[in-house]
Amino acid sequence: MFKFFSASNIYSFIQKLIKFINSIFFLILIIGLTFALVLSPPDYIQGDSVRIMYVHVPSAWLGLASFSVITLLSILNFIFKIKNFYFINKSIAPIGLLFTSLAIVTGSLWGQPTWGTWWAWDARLTSMLILMLFYVFYILSFKLINNEETTIKVSSIIAIVGSINIPIIKYSVDWWNTLHQPASIKISGSSSIHSAMLVPLLLMLLVFLLYAALIFLMKYKTEIIRIKKKNIKRI
Amino acid sequence: MLSSKVKNRIIFLTTVALITLVAIFFIIQSLDKNILYFSSPTEIKQSEDVVTGKKMRIGGMVKKNSIKISENNIQFIVTDFNNEIIVNFSGTVPNLFAEEKGVVAEGKLKDKSFFEADRILAKHDENYMPPEIKKIMNNSNAK
Numbered sequence: 001m002f003k004f005f006s007a008s009n010i011y012s013f014i015q016k017l018i019k020f021i022n023s024i025f026f027l028i029l030i031i032g033l034t035f036a037l038v039l040s041p042p043d044y045i046q047g048d049s050v051r052i053m054y055v056h057v058p059s060a061w062l063g064l065a066s067f068s069v070i071t072l073l074s075i076l077n078f079i080f081k082i083k084n085f086y087f088i089n090k091s092i093a094p095i096g097l098l099f100t101s102l103a104i105v106t107g108s109l110w111g112q113p114t115w116g117t118w119w120a121w122d123a124r125l126t127s128m129l130i131l132m133l134f135y136v137f138y139i140l141s142f143k144l145i146n147n148e149e150t151t152i153k154v155s156s157i158i159a160i161v162g163s164i165n166i167p168i169i170k171y172s173v174d175w176w177n178t179l180h181q182p183a184s185i186k187i188s189g190s191s192s193i194h195s196a197m198l199v200p201l202l203l204m205l206l207v208f209l210l211y212a213a214l215i216f217l218m219k220y221k222t223e224i225i226r227i228k229k230k231n232i233k234r235i
Numbered sequence: 236m237l238s239s240k241v242k243n244r245i246i247f248l249t250t251v252a253l254i255t256l257v258a259i260f261f262i263i264q265s266l267d268k269n270i271l272y273f274s275s276p277t278e279i280k281q282s283e284d285v286v287t288g289k290k291m292r293i294g295g296m297v298k299k300n301s302i303k304i305s306e307n308n309i310q311f312i313v314t315d316f317n318n319e320i321i322v323n324f325s326g327t328v329p330n331l332f333a334e335e336k337g338v339v340a341e342g343k344l345k346d347k348s349f350f351e352a353d354r355i356l357a358k359h360d361e362n363y364m365p366p367e368i369k370k371i372m373n374n375s376n377a378k
Contacts, residue, residue, distance in 0.1 A: 041365030045331060050363060079244045115339075115356045116329030122272035160248060161255045168259075177271045177294060179339055184361040194364040 011224050018217050025210050032207040035200035043197075050197070052110040058205040060103035060128070062212055064166055066096030067131060070138070071163035078156040086152060087227070089159075090142055091219035095212050097135040104128060115179060123172035124180035127165055134162035273339050276318035280347060287344045293320060294339040294358060302334060313338060313350070324352040331357035 036054040043050035070089050077085035107125070108118045119125065141155040173182045184193040191198065237245075263270065273294035279285055293313060301312035308325045322340050332338060337358030342351050364372075 041367070044364055044366040044369035045333075045336070046359065053363070075248060078248060079241055114329070114331055114359050116331075116354075117356055120272065120356070123270055156248070157251055160252050164252075164255055164259055177273050177275070179272050179356060179358055181359050181361045184363055192362045194368055196365055197363050 007224050007228050011221065011228070014217050014221050014224070018214065018221070021210055021214050021217070025207075025214065028203070028210060029207050032200065032203040035203050040200045041194075041196050046114055049110055049113050052106050053197075054200055054204045056103055056106040056110060057201060058208040059099040059106065061205065062208055063096055063100035063103055063128075063131065064169060066092050066099065066212075067135070067159075067162060068166060070096065071159045071166075074156040074159035078152060086148075087220065087223040089155070091216050091223060093135060093139050093142070094219070095215050097132065097139060098215075099208070099212070100128065100132045100135055104132065120179045122178040122180055123176045124169065124178045127169045127172050130165055131162070131169060134158060134165065138162070275315040276313060276320045277315050279320065279344070280318045285344060285347060287346060290341070290343060292339055292341050293322070293344075293350055294337065295320075297332070297334050297336055297338050299334050311338075313340065320348055320350050322350045322352050324355055326353070326355070328355045329357040331359060333357075336360075 036051055040051070040054075042048045070092055073085040073089050076082060077089070104125075107128075111120070112118050138155055138158050141158055142151060145151045145154060172178060173180055185191045185198070185201075193201070268274075273292035274282075275295055276293065279293065295313040295315040298312040298314045298319065303310045308323065309328065310321065310323050313320045313322050322342075324340065324342075332355060337360055339356040339358050340350060340352040341354040341356070343353075344350055
């Protein structure tokens with residue numbers, strides 16, 4: 001049982017996974033971009049600027065999802081001391097920061113032609129900025145603290161405090177008046193986005209997911225090499 | 236069975252989470268109306284301490300057939316289907332500004348039903364569809 005979790009086994013498994021994702025990534029990227037940029041129709045009111053959504057929405061989702069995963073693993077690591085989760089979190093955090101920043105930047109680019117402003121201090125935009133700050137603090141806690149025990153403590157607390165922001169981001173558009181529109185895709189009930197636009201959106205989500213997985217695996221691989229150098233047999 | 240060390244860590248984390256939850260709850264409570272990006276015409280009508288001449292934002296739908304454009308002035312009615320406010324504005328409006336679409340106006344209240352705006356933002360709704368579908372929907376509504 002424990003043999004499977006040896007560093008070398010995980011390493012070779014990651015190698016295979018990276019190869020597999022690399023082999024299909026560009027194909028799916030081309031399909032996704034063709035749908036998003038060429039085949040999908042322009043919006044009835046926004047025109048072609050609707051295409052920014054195909055980058056904005058998946059990156060916002062991934063930014064939120066990454067932080068949720070980080071929080072969950074942080075809690076488990078803090079309570080049960082599962083060292084592996086520490087390395088996984090360390091590898092996820094920069095991806096989450098990347099996608100959150102991407103969501104903010106693309107949202108800003110979309111806001112200028114649509115709303116008439118780059119930025120508004122409404123609840124959704126502000127809470128998203130706070131999420132970005134939490135990512136920055138989280139990553140800094142790894143960089144600035146040398147003692148591993150303290151790092152785990154501090155980063156877990158940052159993750160737990162920051163996780164309360166996640167439902168606030170999700171429901172900010174329903175609870176308060178915001179400039180940002182409410183969600184178009186609902187878990188229950190019908191979506192207010194036409195299927196001709198939903199398909200490219202989901203394709204782009206797949207592209208982003210694969211990209212995130214690729215970056216994660218590469219970062220995680222580096223962490224494992226570091227462990228192997230220290231000659232620890234089992235994670 | 237959980238060891239006492241594990242139990243202690245669970246208690247510690249739960250306490251941290253609870254304290255933060257309470258703190259954030261109070262922060263949001265004290266922010267109160269400042270957290271709202273804009274007020275609707277009904278909220279303005281119902282509130283008793285409306286300050287005229289103070290910078291604020293109002294939002295709602297642009298009422299149908301209410302846009303009047305003169306030389307360098309635009310006047311329209313913002314409605315939330317219960318109450319209305321007349322908005323006066325001189326300047327350029329965003330491309331998406333249109334009748335029966337969401338709008339947010341930044342400026343000052345003259346009184347409870349007249350607003351002098353110095354900035355207009357268009358508020359997009361959550362509906363995304365191709366132009367052909369919109370045409371079909373309009374036609375079926377007209378029938």
